[in-house]
Amino acid sequence: MTLAGHYTYFVTILLLMVGLFVVIARSNLIKKLVGLGLFQTAVYLLYIAPGKLIGGAAPIVAEGVQVYSNPLPHVLILTAIVVGVATLALGLALVVRIKEAYGSIEEEEILQRDVDDESSANDRA
Amino acid sequence: MTNLQPTIAPDTLLTQHLPILLVIVPLLSAPLIVLLRRSFLSWLVAMIASVAAFGIAALLLQQVLASDGVIAYAIGNWEAPLGIELRVDAVNAFVAFIVALVGVFVLPYCRIGIAAEVRQEEHYLFYAMLMLCLCGLLGILLTGDAFNVFVFLEISSLATYVLIAMGRDRRALVASYQYLLMGTVGATLYVIGIGILYLQTGTLNLADMAQRLSGVGDVRATLAALAFITVGVSLKIALFPLHLWLPNAYAYSPSAVSAFLAATATKVSIYVLMRYYFTVFGAVTVFDAHNTGMILLALSLAAMFIPAVVAIFQRDVKRLLAYSSVSQIGYITLGISLGTVGGLTAAIAHLFNHALTKGALFLVLGGIVLRCGGANLDRLAGIGRTMPVAAFAFVIGGLSLIGIPGTAGFISKWYLVTAAMAEGQWWLAGAVMMSSLLAVIYVWRFVEVAYFQAPPDDHPPVGEAPLSMRVPALLMVGACVYFGLDATWSGEVATRAATALLEGWQ
Numbered sequence: 244m245t246l247a248g249h250y251t252y253f254v255t256i257l258l259l260m261v262g263l264f265v266v267i268a269r270s271n272l273i274k275k276l277v278g279l280g281l282f283q284t285a286v287y288l289l290y291i292a293p294g295k296l297i298g299g300a301a302p303i304v305a306e307g308v309q310v311y312s313n314p315l316p317h318v319l320i321l322t323a324i325v326v327g328v329a330t331l332a333l334g335l336a337l338v339v340r341i342k343e344a345y346g347s348i349e350e351e352e353i354l355q356r357d358v359d360d361e362s363s364a365n366d367r368a
Numbered sequence: 369m370t371n372l373q374p375t376i377a378p379d380t381l382l383t384q385h386l387p388i389l390l391v392i393v394p395l396l397s398a399p400l401i402v403l404l405r406r407s408f409l410s411w412l413v414a415m416i417a418s419v420a421a422f423g424i425a426a427l428l429l430q431q432v433l434a435s436d437g438v439i440a441y442a443i444g445n446w447e448a449p450l451g452i453e454l455r456v457d458a459v460n461a462f463v464a465f466i467v468a469l470v471g472v473f474v475l476p477y478c479r480i481g482i483a484a485e486v487r488q489e490e491h492y493l494f495y496a497m498l499m500l501c502l503c504g505l506l507g508i509l510l511t512g513d514a515f516n517v518f519v520f521l522e523i524s525s526l527a528t529y530v531l532i533a534m535g536r537d538r539r540a541l542v543a544s545y546q547y548l549l550m551g552t553v554g555a556t557l558y559v560i561g562i563g564i565l566y567l568q569t570g571t572l573n574l575a576d577m578a579q580r581l582s583g584v585g586d587v588r589a590t591l592a593a594l595a596f597i598t599v600g601v602s603l604k605i606a607l608f609p610l611h612l613w614l615p616n617a618y619a620y621s622p623s624a625v626s627a628f629l630a631a632t633a634t635k636v637s638i639y640v641l642m643r644y645y646f647t648v649f650g651a652v653t654v655f656d657a658h659n660t661g662m663i664l665l666a667l668s669l670a671a672m673f674i675p676a677v678v679a680i681f682q683r684d685v686k687r688l689l690a691y692s693s694v695s696q697i698g699y700i701t702l703g704i705s706l707g708t709v710g711g712l713t714a715a716i717a718h719l720f721n722h723a724l725t726k727g728a729l730f731l732v733l734g735g736i737v738l739r740c741g742g743a744n745l746d747r748l749a750g751i752g753r754t755m756p757v758a759a760f761a762f763v764i765g766g767l768s769l770i771g772i773p774g775t776a777g778f779i780s781k782w783y784l785v786t787a788a789m790a791e792g793q794w795w796l797a798g799a800v801m802m803s804s805l806l807a808v809i810y811v812w813r814f815v816e817v818a819y820f821q822a823p824p825d826d827h828p829p830v831g832e833a834p835l836s837m838r839v840p841a842l843l844m845v846g847a848c849v850y851f852g853l854d855a856t857w858s859g860e861v862a863t864r865a866a867t868a869l870l871e872g873w874q
Contacts, residue, residue, distance in 0.1 A: 259560075266549060279549060283556050289563050316566075319515050323559065326522045330552050333529055337545045344538035357539055 251292035258285035272341065272348045276334045283327045290316040290323075386431070387441040387454040387510050390424045390464065393417050394503035398496045407491040411479055414495040418471040418502065425468035425506075429461040433864065438873060440512070448512070449573035455512030458868040462716065462861050463639045464509045466723050470631040471502050473727060477840040478624045481734050485622040486534050494534060498628070501527035505636045512873075514562040514572045514648075517640060518555060521604070525551045528633060532621040543616035550613045554603030561596030564589055565648075575873040578648045586657055590649070594658065597644050604637035607701055608671035611694040618690035619743075623734025626686060630693050631727035635719050638700055642715070645704065646869045655707040664705035669799060671698030676806035680813065685736075686743040688810055689729055692769060695803065696722050702796070703784055710787030712866035713859075718780035720858055721768070721851060725777055728844035729765040732758055735833025735841060745813065750823030757832050759818045761845045766811035768848045771804050775852035779859065 258281060265278025294316035302314040338348055345353045382389075397417035401410040432439060441454040456464075478495070486494050504524025508517050529551070533544035566572055568589050569580040581590065599610075606614040614634075618626045645654045655661045672695055679691035700722070703715030733743060736758050740747045752759045768775035781800055788796035832838060851858050 263553070266553065272545065275549060279552055282553065286556055286559050286563065289560060290566075293567055315572075319572075322515070322519060326519065329526055330522070330548065333526055334545065334548050337529070337533060337541055337548065340533065341538075341541045341545060344541055353542055357542070 251288060255285050255289045255292070258282075258288065270350045272338045272350060273335075275350075276331060276338070279334070280327065280331055283323070283330075287320045287323060290320050383427070383431075385441070386424050386428045387439060387456050388443060390421060390428065390468075391454075391503055391507045391510060393420050393424065394499045394506065398499040398503070401492055401496040401499065405492045407483075407488060410492040410495045411475070414478075414499055415475045417499055418468070418475050421502065421506065422468040422472045425461070425465045428456060429465045429861075432456055432458055432461040433861070449571050449576040452516050453512040453573060453575075454510045455575065455873065456510055457865075457873070458861065459642070459716070459865040460509040460639060462865050463635060463719065464506055466635065466720055467502070467505050467509065467632045470628060470723060470727050473731065473840045473844050474498075474624050474628045474631075477627070477731055477734070477837050480834045480836050481624045481738065482622060484738050485536050490534065494531070494622075497527045497530045497534075498625075500524070501531060501628070501633075505632055508636050509639060512574050514565065514574055514577065515559075516572075518559055518562065521555055521558070521640075524633070524636075525555065525604075528629060531625045531629075532617050534625070535620040535622055537620045539616065540620035543613075543620045547613040547617045550603055550610075554600045554610075557596050557600030557603070559600075561593045561600060564593040564596065568593070574643070574648055578650065578873060581648065581653075582650060586653070590653065591658060594644075594649055594654065594660070598641070598660065601637055601641045601644070602667075605634050605641065605701070606694055606697060608667055608675060608694055608698065611671075611675065611697075614694055615687050615690040618693065618730075619684055619686040623686075623730060623737055626690075627727050627730035627734065630689070630730050631723040634693070634697060635723055638697070638704075638715075638719060641701075642704060642712070642869060646712075647872050650872070651707050651870065661705045661707050664701055668698045668702035668705055671695060671701065672799065672803040673806065676803055676810065679810045680806065682810075683745050684743050685733060685745060685748065685814060686730075688813070689726065689733065692807065692810060693722075693726055695807070696726070696769070698803075699781070699784060699800070702800075703787065706787055706791055706793075708787060708791065709863070709866050709870060710783070710790050712869055713862045714780055714783035714787045716865045717783050717855075717858060717862040720862065721776035721780045721848075724844060724848050724851065725765055725768040725775075728841060728848055729762060729769070731837070731841035731844055732761045732765060735837045736762070738833055738837070739831065745817045746824065748814070748817050749821040750818070752819035754823055755832055757838065757842070761842055762818075763811075763815060764845050765848060766814065768852065770807040770811055773852075774849065776848045776855075776858075778852055779855040783859070783862075 262278045262282030262285060266275050266282065269275050269278060294313040296310055296312050299310040299312040300308045302311045342348050345356055347353055394417050397413050401413050404410050404413060439456040442448060443452045443454065482491060482494055501524050504520045504527060507520030511517055511520060529544045529548045532547060533541050565577060568584060569577050571577050571580060603610045618630060675691045675694035679688050679695065682688040682691060700715045700718050703711040703718065736748065736751060736755060737743050739755060768777035771777040771781040785797040785800055
């Protein structure tokens, strides 16, 4: 139970924070998705790292092997990866449509265009 | 190793498989719809699937209420806790009943409602997504496995993002994108929470997890898991101040989608929160040891007032209703924060009554938008004369939102006030009344425009909405009045659900 023994947790938290920071601080819609991907990937590490036992073999029953790694986290994370890929694909598809509709993928410009639209609609009314 | 082998079920009666059928039917209808492609055929399949889902949900609710216990269903006969288990008790059977009920109301409405808002060649995709969303929501409700909740949550969320992006306005795309970001962050926080719980207990089965957690004692990891799950699920609930995705998502999505989501999606997430608070962590850990109730109470009070004030200043009625939703969610979480049978009964009753009310309002509004070409208050001027039925129905729904006696909204507010007083919290009763007054103001804004202003000169000649849109909307408004006049059934089920929730799964 030393600090170094928990280094995977520190890496996980660091990656989580970097990902979340990119999602919040970047205005480019693609970069936001990159941050989101990083955020999700960090969680994979949170699951996978504790599942591996030092000296443990792959979880296939064999003679002479006493210690096995836990296979369940891997299975869960396989599912989570699929979910992550689907989310990313949908997010990118939305960005393509936003680019077609607004001609920009910068969040500030897009929001500004909506504000302009609303004020010109109010002028007409 | 013998216990790992699945055994053949001796009894294959259909009624024994109701829990899994409720998830499978909408799930299988989605690819079928994609194969059929024709707009009418895909609507028909979706309609049949949702009516079937409603029938199954009603049967399941009846079974649970009759047996007064928990129905456990081992998927593929793999015994829990190794296999994934569906666990149905009075709480999730009731919420599943609400979700399936709303599905049955919304689908006939889609036939014409969607034709105006979604391109013809995308209709089949719309219905496929709606069915996937329904499947995901029902899956979250029925499953007894922590990771399975996440998978179903993402199924329903991904379908929801697509449904929102199908709105006519280009702002629907941005709303969908923003919801995708916040929804994914919320779901990921939830996964971190269950990751910590899994590391601690070595199980993902919720009932098993609850049992093992009670033996662990009060450790900091439990607190961290509680925090991650609370924040992650609250993002999905749109609990103030995590509601920022909701107003735009409801305002720019097609009307039928707004009605469906407002009545179901946030309610299902509230169920997840209740399940974790009362079944997994246990009320003692959540409310006595860590005082989560106080935080939830403060956020609920903020939700009851701030979004309600924001709603008053909206010019778009859809956005107005969306902010009102955030405010009404505050009442539900207020009931949860009390942590008593009375408070939970109020929360569950309001879950049902608000689903009916908000679903009805969005359905009526969808018909108005179709005829007036927008939900802006300027365009709705004088519709008390041009669309008398719709305007009147909207006012009835509005009264239920305020909580006038004789409408469904009154019943749950009554429960809430009674529960607060039973705890000796008289000032909370006052806060509920004050917040209802704010609802009077935002509903009045519609009344003023609809009845006391002349229609604009360039107004297109409008009549009532088409029959297939009017009938479901009016039936739902009728349900608001019915359950306001006779709350014996809904009140009793809510009480049973609250009791079941506090008893847990042991």
